[in-house]
Structure formats: structure tokens, C-alpha cells
Amino acid sequence: MLRFEFDDVRLTVLPTGSLRLDGGAMFGVVPKPLWEREHRADDRNRILLAMNVLLVEDGHRKILIDTGAGEKWDAKQRDIFALRTSPAKDWLQPAGLTPSDIDMVVCSHLHFDHAGGNTVRQDERAAIAAFPNAVYVVQQGELALARSGNERTRASYMPENYEPLVADGRVRLVNGDTALTGAVGLRLAPGHTPHMQVALVRAGGGIFAYLADLVPTASHVRAPYIMGYDLEPMATLATKKALLAEAARNDWRLVFEHDPVLPAGRLVEENGRLKAAAVESE
Template sequence: MTPNNFDIEKTKLTVGTHEVCPIPTGLFGLDGGAMFGTVPKVLWERSNPPDNKNRIPMEARALLLKSPGCNVLIDTGNGKDFVAKYGEKLGNKFAEMYAMEESGPSLLKSLATHGLKPEDVHHVILTHLHFDHAGGATTERDGKLVPTFPKAQYYVQKGNLETASHPNLREKASYYAANFQPLIDAGVLKVIDGPQEILPGISVLISNGHTQAQQVVKITDGKTTVLYCGDMVPTSSHVKIPWLMGYDLHPLTLMEEKQKHLSEAADQHWYLFFEHDPYCDAALIERSGHDFAVQKRFQL
């Protein structure tokens, strides 16, 4: 249920030739305290009410940029085949711990609503390789883990791949080789280093606050701009600079990054696209003193 204080407007959004299409991959739950770090529960529970285990609902929302002859997917969600990919014990543990929704949308179901099959996706940009962002990048086929999108070029930052390959103890539970090694083996993972334009009008900015070398995706045609925030700003509640996750490795770095990028977003009227917000897809923001606030939320 959407909180009473959320006014959400339905709209359609295009950037250049791209139709901007939210791709929900399934709800799951995370501890509310972990999601809001040092923010008191009495504040965050107003906008993100928890269940009896203190978990708040989260979406794993990918983004499809659909245009004639070129379909670009940003992130891939959790993936629904945890048992097959990680083994029965770990797969069941994932489903229980994170309250994963068995029914409802999935990556491939959501793509199908736009008339697309896995082979119709040409590019997959992975913000980072945490399991809730890259879990749908690979799948089991004929007893072997392979790329989910057989004709796609995948993109990830060099620094993030290095972190995922040799994770620190803090992040070890979030990075799984099953989500990226099959891409390397198939020769479809393009490793890039630093901010750059990947495709015309589609570029990546680097954020090191949440994890090493997360790439935030900027889509623009010079008039309309969408920023796919990934875990830099996971939900619309997190547009406030000090509202950070307990999962973030470098909070002060992340606050500086948010200040920089959200200043541009507010001043230039960018749409922020939220990967984990269960209630809205995107928002416009505005300055609020020395901080930021949501101006308007959207369902695309």
C-alpha cells in the first residue's frame, strides 16, 4: 500500500528515440534499520512502514530503454532462479531471509509485456555486481550457467569487477561469481574504466560511496534527462543527503556524491529513476534549504 503522504502521478517518458520503461523484477524485503542507517525509525517508518520483522518492501527495478533496433537494459534485478544458481540450501536461505516474492513480476515477464524476448536485448549496463542488481544477468540453460541475454553486450566498471572477484568481508555476502563469471567465460562482458559515454546519449558517472566503482547511468537528449540512481539513491526517501544505508561502505563519500549529482538534478530538472522504491518509479526533486526534497513522484 502506498503511504498516504505520497502523491504519485502517472506519466510516459521518452528520451530521444528511447521509450523509458520500468522493468520490475520482483519485490523483496530488507531490514528497515539497515536501509536507513542512522536515521531514527520514527522518521523513516512514516514513508516506508516495516513488517513484523522490521523488513520494508523493496523493488528490484531494472530500466529498459526501448527504441527501434536497439534495446538497452540497465541492471537485471535479483534473478528468480536462486536455487539453480546458488544451490538449494543457499537459494532457499535467500528467499526466506529477503522475503522474496515468489509470484508477481520477474525480469523476463516484465520484458515480455513490452514484446521482448531475451535475444531482443542488445546492451546490458550493470551498475554494480551485487546480487540484487546482477542476479538476472545469468541463468541456467541445459545444466550450465550462461548469459541470460545471448546477443547482448554487458558493461561493468573495472573497479567493481575487481571488488566482486575479491570481495571484502563486509560485502562477501552480496557478490557471487555465478552472476558474472559466465559473462566473462562467454566473452560478452565489456570492462570499462571511469566515467564515459557508452552509447549515444547514454553515459555513466562513477560513485564509490556505496561500493567500489558503481556506475550511475545518465540518459539525455539535451532536453530531457533521466538518472538511473542505482544504490546511490535507492528510493525516493533517500534524496535527503544524510539519509544513507547501513550497507554503504563510505558514508561521507556518498554524501559528497549525492550533493554533487542531486544539485545538477534539481537545478536542471532531471528525472531520478529509483531501483528499489516499491511505490514509485521516478521523481523530480527540488532544493530544500541545504538539502533536497521530492517535488513530484511518478509512475511510468
């Protein structure tokens, strides 16, 4: 657990579990001999990925950004993705919180490895909110895409991660860039999906950026490292270059949702190129 404490806000990076996804799909056009230097593939060509979420406590609210894959998985699905997950009460415990303490959940997007922890299944009944006192913040265009799935996008969305919340009146839809609270701003970051959003948190006079699947691991700081999963890879390239340039200029701290080794970093220049360097708790 990484924790950053300031006068006005406290940030905690919480690992919710891990999964394995196809290494080729994670790095798109980058050849395996290159990506394998940093991410060793298993005998099914899968690489290990974390599911790190960000907890923001600003003195008024406790805000969770993304929720991991959750627990609603059968044995076959767990095997396909080598899923290791635990209930939210377990991964929140190091932060001294329980699921009912969370006031707000921000969904970067609704893919299962980011929004699966939104809901829990009790017995054999329908899924319900995993954070019973939270409002869930979702981009309107992302919900529309999730609902209108086609052959290419459908496998990433599972209605039980969001439909019960919509039916319950727990979803606050936002449209584009949004000032969520004094500390937390949401910014549209098109590419992985057209309406994915990243969170920019003002803390200690600087910015912490939760980059979701725009830059899923520190390796993806490199411009051509773009996931095969992305719906609009050219948009990812443009969004990523602009955002990382802004991050480098202003020495932002960056949270890498899927990086199992380097959950948070800052950008340094090496031979004219940006790369991520680890940051420790502050």
C-alpha cells in the same frame, strides 16, 4: 510500468520483483521512528523494496540497466529476503520484448539484487547469460572488488552472476565515466561501492538518471539517509549532494531502483530542502 516516449528514445521503467531488507541497514544512522513514517517494517524489521530496471530503446539498440535479483535462489534464501522474482521474459513482456532482443546490459554494480538477473540456470547446469545476444557493461574496479571479497563485502556478491559472462567473453569492462552510446552515458558514483556507476540518459532534451544504490528510494534524497550497507558512506554523501544539486538545477527525471511506490520522480524544493515528487508517463 512507466514509459517515457520521445522522438529519439523511449524509456521504460520495469519492475522485476521485490525483496525485503533490514530497515535499519537501509537507513544507516537515521532512527527508526523517522524512517518508519515512510517505510513500515514487518515483524522481522524488514521493509519492502522494489527492483526496478530501466530499458532504453534508442532506435539502434535495446539497453537494459540492471537486471534485478533473478531466479537462481533456493527456498531458504527466498525466505530470508522475502524474494519475489519472475523470469526476464515475464517482466519484459509489457514492453513487448523478449530476452534475446536485448543488445546491451549495463551493471550499475554487481550486488545480487542488481546483477542476479544477468544469468539463468538451466536444469542443474552452470549459469548462462539470461540475455543471449547482449554484451554486459561492468566497471573494471567493481569486478575486481567482487572478486577480492572480504568478510564485509562477500555476502553481496555471487560469482555465478558474472563469472560465466566473463568466461564467455560477454563482459565489456569500462574504466570510469564512459559515453556508452549517443544517448547513454555512465558516470562513476562512488560510495555504495567505490566503483558503482549511474546511467544518465539523454532524452527529449533532458536527462533521465538511473541512480542505482546512490539514492535507492525517494526517501534517500535526504542527505543523511545513507545505507548501512555502503562501503564508503562519506563518499556517498559527497556524490549524492553533488549529483542531486545537478539534477535539481537541470530538472532531471530520476529513477529510484528500490522504491516500491515512487519508481520515478523529479526534485522539488520544500522548506529549503530537496524532495522527490512523482512523475507520470510522458
